[in-house]
Amino acid sequence: MGLVTGLEMNTGKNMARLFIDGSHALTLSVEVILENKIKDGMEISQKRIEALKEDEEAHICKKSAYRLLAFRARSEKELRDRLVSKGFSPKAVDKTVDHLKASGLIDDREFGRQWAENRLSFKPQSAYLTRRELKAKGLSEEAIEEAVKDYDDYENALSAARAKAVRSIGLDYIAFKRRVGSFLQRRGFGYEIIKPVIDELWKELTEYKNSRENLQ
Template identity: 25%
Template sequence: MKDSSSRRRVISPRRDPIQLAFKYLSLRDRTAAQLTRYLQRQRVPKKIVREAVARCIELGYLNDRSFAFRWAESRVQRRPMAKPALEAELLAKGFDEPLVAETLARLYGRDTERRFAGEIIRQQQKGGRAVSPARLASLLRQRGFGEEVIAEAIGMEHRDDGDAHGE
């Protein structure tokens, strides 16, 4: 019979940190921080966690930069929002501040917030329904837009009233 110390050193295929990481990453994109926390919850030693995360990055299974951009781009396509609102969501998701800043710089061009605000207004006015400027302003504030962008977007929609209602 083997002594207990030799059994502790052998990692079963089910508990192999790389295999655990691959299985976790196969479900959906994750950040390096999420993978680290997962492996730690599985009681993988810290040194081996670092090695497993590094190996996943090396193999291309883990890339916070591309994941952050894909996730942010998809998020604003589904739900247009202001830069500060998306910044808060990215930080809450576990991306670090420099990566969040880089992602936002790539995603938001000079007029992107105004375009997103205009898209929200057009969505609200879909089908020719009238929505008060106060309601539109409130909705845009909830999505994190600043007063300058709100005033400009609402002003543009009312100037282009015919275009905004599909006429």
Template identity: 25%
Template sequence: MRKSGRIGDGRKAPARLRASPTSQDEGFRLAVRFLAQRDRTAAQVERFLLSRGVTSPHIEQAICSLTDLRYLDDLAYAQRWVEKRLATKPMGQERLKAELQAKGISDGLAERVLTEVFQRNGEEVVARLALRAMSHQGKQLASGHMARFLHQRGFSDEVIDRMMTEFKRSEDVVHEDE
């Protein structure tokens, strides 16, 4: 195959016919270009390089080099991602953990990051933020809907129970004032 990616008669070669990266440098360059688009986890980089035909030893070397250069840092990635996610769409630990794991963050690392974040914020505070955001969207806060909403957002049963108790207490106060 020619360097231009064209077949002998001038047609462009299909992507699957491209030569696979054979050197360590080529795998590293591919990974750097992939990371230049946005922040990624080591697992995401590994999956990407595998899909491009990079061999396992070259993937390991690329990931080690990227980690040494601090281009890859799963802990920092998870911390930034959780903070951003909570700011844009407040949700509970269970759902955040599942989303982090889907991105390739290990169970232990996800637990560590979530423990730190929720020690600062508290899951009940985040649940209140989620409910406030829901009410600002004009949605009615019926107790059944509220419980389903919190469950879908990954809040624990204990937090949902406390939020429901709090909601019922505030609803009782409103009815007493009438």
């Protein structure tokens, strides 16, 4: 059992040097000092010292997580992987993730919903491709299916390919089919969607070209 013989505060850095039996033992954040009610003259065991080290690591881990989340939303798996890659222990990562989940800052269902909506708004693609992306980010099957429940692959494919179709207005049908079809394949759509979408877009382009010719 040791004795706390000093707390040397550095308020500018929000840190404190903890002295035990006259020797510098630990440097801790002020938050950890206050949370653990560390004071001059109190007795402190080696077990308590080890617990303080764990609390300090968890505190630093939490601050790192906040910075990552301020940059962009992340799934639980993404955040865990990044924190582990920064060298934090599994215990510190678990404590951090539990805290963030409890405060609503990590929510895989909400993350999946936002990811799916973002794809529809800025890069329309198939439900299959969105499912694959969300699975890679560690979402559960239930969360993934909830995220893509409103997907309509036919409408999404039309939306995705219209700009490509307009830029292909001078092509014959074979070249048009090849260009638009390849584009839709890269967006994750299958043949059963690609074929009717190509036919619909070709019909729209043909009607547009005919209407222009009639005006001349």
